[in-house]
Amino acid sequence: MADTLLSLQGLTKIYPGVIANDDVTFDIGRGEIHALLGENGAGKSTLVKMIYGLNAPDKGQMLLDGAPYKPSKPSEARQAGIAMVFQHFSLFDALDVAENVALGMETPPPMSDLARQIREVSETYGLPLDPSRTVGTLSAGERQRVEIIRCLLQNPRLLIMDEPTSVLTPQEVEILFETLRKLKSEGTSILYISHKLEEIRALCDTATILRLGKKVATCTPAETSARQLAEMMVGASFATPEAKRGKTGEVLLAVNELSLPAPGAFGTPLREVSFEVRAGEVLGIGGVAGNGQDELLAALSGERMAPAGSIVLEGKDISRAGPVARRDLGVLSGPEERLGHAAAPDMSLIENGVLTAARREGMLKNGFISWGKARQFAEEVIGHFDVRTPGPGTAARALSGGNLQKFVVGREILQGPRVLVLNQPTWGVDAAAAAFIRQSILDVAAKGGAVVVISQDLDELMEVSDRFGALNEGRLSPTRPVASLDIEQIGLMMGGAHDMEVAHVDD
Amino acid sequence: MDLSSINPILLVASIMVSATPILLAAIGEMVVEKSGVLNLGVEGMMITGAVVGFAVAVNSTSPALGFVAAAAAAALLSLAFGLLTQFLLSNQVATGLGLTLVGLGLSSLIGKPYEGIKSPTLPKLDIPVLSDIPVLGRMLFSHDLMVYFSLALVVAVWAFLKHTRAGLILRAVGESHDSAHALGYKVVIIRLMAILFGGACAGLGGAYLSLVRVPQWTEGMTAGAGWIALAIVVFASWRPGRVAIGAYLFGGVTVLQLNLQAAGAAVPVALLSASPYLVTILVLVIISARGAHAAPASLGRPFHASS
Numbered sequence A: 001m002a003d004t005l006l007s008l009q010g011l012t013k014i015y016p017g018v019i020a021n022d023d024v025t026f027d028i029g030r031g032e033i034h035a036l037l038g039e040n041g042a043g044k045s046t047l048v049k050m051i052y053g054l055n056a057p058d059k060g061q062m063l064l065d066g067a068p069y070k071p072s073k074p075s076e077a078r079q080a081g082i083a084m085v086f087q088h089f090s091l092f093d094a095l096d097v098a099e100n101v102a103l104g105m106e107t108p109p110p111m112s113d114l115a116r117q118i119r120e121v122s123e124t125y126g127l128p129l130d131p132s133r134t135v136g137t138l139s140a141g142e143r144q145r146v147e148i149i150r151c152l153l154q155n156p157r158l159l160i161m162d163e164p165t166s167v168l169t170p171q172e173v174e175i176l177f178e179t180l181r182k183l184k185s186e187g188t189s190i191l192y193i194s195h196k197l198e199e200i201r202a203l204c205d206t207a208t209i210l211r212l213g214k215k216v217a218t219c220t221p222a223e224t225s226a227r228q229l230a231e232m233m234v235g236a237s238f239a240t241p242e243a244k245r246g247k248t249g250e251v252l253l254a255v256n257e258l259s260l261p262a263p264g265a266f267g268t269p270l271r272e273v274s275f276e277v278r279a280g281e282v283l284g285i286g287g288v289a290g291n292g293q294d295e296l297l298a299a300l301s302g303e304r305m306a307p308a309g310s311i312v313l314e315g316k317d318i319s320r321a322g323p324v325a326r327r328d329l330g331v332l333s334g335p336e337e338r339l340g341h342a343a344a345p346d347m348s349l350i351e352n353g354v355l356t357a358a359r360r361e362g363m364l365k366n367g368f369i370s371w372g373k374a375r376q377f378a379e380e381v382i383g384h385f386d387v388r389t390p391g392p393g394t395a396a397r398a399l400s401g402g403n404l405q406k407f408v409v410g411r412e413i414l415q416g417p418r419v420l421v422l423n424q425p426t427w428g429v430d431a432a433a434a435a436f437i438r439q440s441i442l443d444v445a446a447k448g449g450a451v452v453v454i455s456q457d458l459d460e461l462m463e464v465s466d467r468f469g470a471l472n473e474g475r476l477s478p479t480r481p482v483a484s485l486d487i488e489q490i491g492l493m494m495g496g497a498h499d500m501e502v503a504h505v506d507d
Numbered sequence B: 001m002d003l004s005s006i007n008p009i010l011l012v013a014s015i016m017v018s019a020t021p022i023l024l025a026a027i028g029e030m031v032v033e034k035s036g037v038l039n040l041g042v043e044g045m046m047i048t049g050a051v052v053g054f055a056v057a058v059n060s061t062s063p064a065l066g067f068v069a070a071a072a073a074a075a076l077l078s079l080a081f082g083l084l085t086q087f088l089l090s091n092q093v094a095t096g097l098g099l100t101l102v103g104l105g106l107s108s109l110i111g112k113p114y115e116g117i118k119s120p121t122l123p124k125l126d127i128p129v130l131s132d133i134p135v136l137g138r139m140l141f142s143h144d145l146m147v148y149f150s151l152a153l154v155v156a157v158w159a160f161l162k163h164t165r166a167g168l169i170l171r172a173v174g175e176s177h178d179s180a181h182a183l184g185y186k187v188v189i190i191r192l193m194a195i196l197f198g199g200a201c202a203g204l205g206g207a208y209l210s211l212v213r214v215p216q217w218t219e220g221m222t223a224g225a226g227w228i229a230l231a232i233v234v235f236a237s238w239r240p241g242r243v244a245i246g247a248y249l250f251g252g253v254t255v256l257q258l259n260l261q262a263a264g265a266a267v268p269v270a271l272l273s274a275s276p277y278l279v280t281i282l283v284l285v286i287i288s289a290r291g292a293h294a295a296p297a298s299l300g301r302p303f304h305a306s307s
Helices: A044-051 A074-079 A097-103 A111-124 A140-152 A170-185 A197-203 A226-234 A293-301 A323-329 A349-357 A371-384 A401-413 A431-446 A458-464 A487-493 B008-034 B042-060 B063-087 B092-114 B136-140 B145-163 B165-175 B177-182 B187-213 B225-235 B240-263 B269-289
Strands: A004-015 A018-029 A033-037 A059-064 A082-085 A158-162 A189-194 A206-211 A214-219 A251-260 A270-278 A282-286 A311-313 A331-334 A419-423 A450-454 A467-472
Touching: A004 A044, A018 A033, A018 A044, A018 A059, A018 A189, A018 A206, A033 A044, A033 A170, A033 A197, A033 A226, A044 A158, A044 A189, A074 A082, A082 A140, A097 A111, A097 A140, A097 B165, A111 A140, A140 A170, A170 A189, A170 A197, A170 A487, A189 A197, A197 A226, A206 A226, A214 A226, A226 A431, A251 A293, A251 A450, A270 A293, A270 A450, A282 A431, A282 A458, A293 A331, A293 A419, A293 A450, A323 A331, A331 A401, A349 A371, A349 A401, A371 A401, A401 A419, A401 A431, A419 A431, A431 A450, A431 A458, A450 A458, A467 A487, B008 B042, B008 B136, B008 B145, B008 B165, B008 B187, B008 B225, B008 B240, B042 B063, B042 B092, B042 B187, B042 B225, B063 B092, B063 B187, B145 B165, B145 B187, B145 B240, B165 B177, B165 B187, B177 B187, B187 B225, B225 B240, B225 B269, B240 B269
Parallel strands: A018 A214, A033 A189, A033 A206, A082 A158, A158 A189, A282 A450, A282 A467, A331 A419, A419 A450
Antiparallel strands: A004 A018, A004 A059, A206 A214, A251 A270, A251 A311
């Protein structure tokens, strides 16, 4: 692009003990969709925060339209025409759509005008929204629309999108891309942050890759293979998980018409969920976040009791058994939230190991814990799963997300599960570690265990699963062999496009 | 029991007087909680306002000056709470409880020389024309300025929260401080201003007790009014109108049971004395059992920009 909108020159940001961004230089052209790629912790968020005025760079400068651009707060960035759609939504559940939009604008019009404008913009870009709805009642996709409309109402010159597709179905992603392409045709630049390589190859004109705070390369993604992009991100090549398929055996876990009321005001009820998993088999369960994933995990792990007869392990009804009893029987689970659910943040890795493994690994004697065995087990997990930590005595919260994830998944796998249930096993984990975790999941199946993987990452599910089902509003679709599915069918199983429509490109 | 000894005109008039201090404190605390801060020090700020207002009014012979000083003193006390919880990230519950203890101790220290003195009090306004209406005039339109000020404040707070941008930002901060921060709002400053407002309101409420309602200084004279204000905010589901209903209900039952005691009702005195608390909580529970509870989602959670 000859015509540069925003030029970043030598941006450096240092936090105590870590250089978050080191001399990052690249240009974003007018009407360009520019991808920013990198692993977790590569410095994408820090960079974006500097552009959006949430942080000031320690060194380097930015030029907007050739003039120095130094936003000291987000409102200055917004005035300069830079808008941002956040990864973790910056929305307020108890307020309505119009109020949420008004909070993100510099000089909002009176509420009645604003409601009209929201309807107009949502009509133009194919993002239907009722301005008077309370945001807490909206689906993830709808919430994202609120964010996008909030940005669009300010006629931005540069729109920053931080991992926008992680909460959308494939159909919704396609519609979002239409909207973005329409914006691009109107001359708006987009800085698109993601680690989903195929998306970037389909959508973006240019990609800048960050690794450990440094710029690695700027390339044209359409001309670069996903494999090359991934290796630039990681800085090394890594092995793709490989299934060593054994024969599938008899049914280990059977769930029959499991229904459970929603656990809280914003929870999802489970509605007649039925499936079977056989020995040596991986069942992948997809779906947009908030459609019953957490509730399903809680029902399977025993955190919530299920109606009698609905969960059967090898012919034995375990519906009314608690988590400890189910662990004894070999049903192990790893919930999505690492800190506070899978692991106690302020306790050491040794203690966290004891919390789930004490009985299966024989660490208990007359009710007392054998700390020697506990340490041995924690060290085994650390060694086997390459958890980077100063030692087993380190508090769980001191580990990076990926390392803690390796620990909590490894902790369950080493206990030799009959049935392993995991929710988002590689969420926020870098590509190499994710590949390792997926390989471990496949190994559990190869050894004759049954695995249920709940995930929002479809690529992951395609990679590890034998059969696939999708959760939509607490209902599970019939499960089907992965080999027979394409992305279109999967999207429909996930609930399709949730009443979105394609942008009206012609007006 | 001799019910004829209860004069309905005086009864209504004294209900308004009795409800005003709680209403002032509660509406202030509601704003604080709407911004996501739980300040349990209302009792301490109220009694500080009561003693400082009393002392200043006695020394200057100006009750108006007393009210101003009371608001300032209680706001100053709340500033200490604000600095501790917002900048030093101390625990809000513990700090609020500490604030109550400090206020109670400080007030008895300051108040020692003023025991048994009578203070100048606010004049009745006797609003022209309206106060001449038979019955209603005496009931509703011949009070002092603070009674009307407190009611006007409720309307003002309602309008502020519902219709102004500043009010929307305040609610947003209380709802999700992380989101508000991401959008560039100064969470700590906004909360600090809300805390100061809450402190000033509690101080006014306290001064109303010592300058108008009683009007005398006695140690520990708030007698739990601050706690009632806190409870009213919760049971009123953080809505200004319901806060006013709650405060008037509590004031009403308080006055009524005193009248019943005086009239010699055949109900144990202890039960009568407890009745304002029971009735207020019962009614507000019934109100809030229907519909959403709507506690600000960030209520009581500490905020630090780094997270």
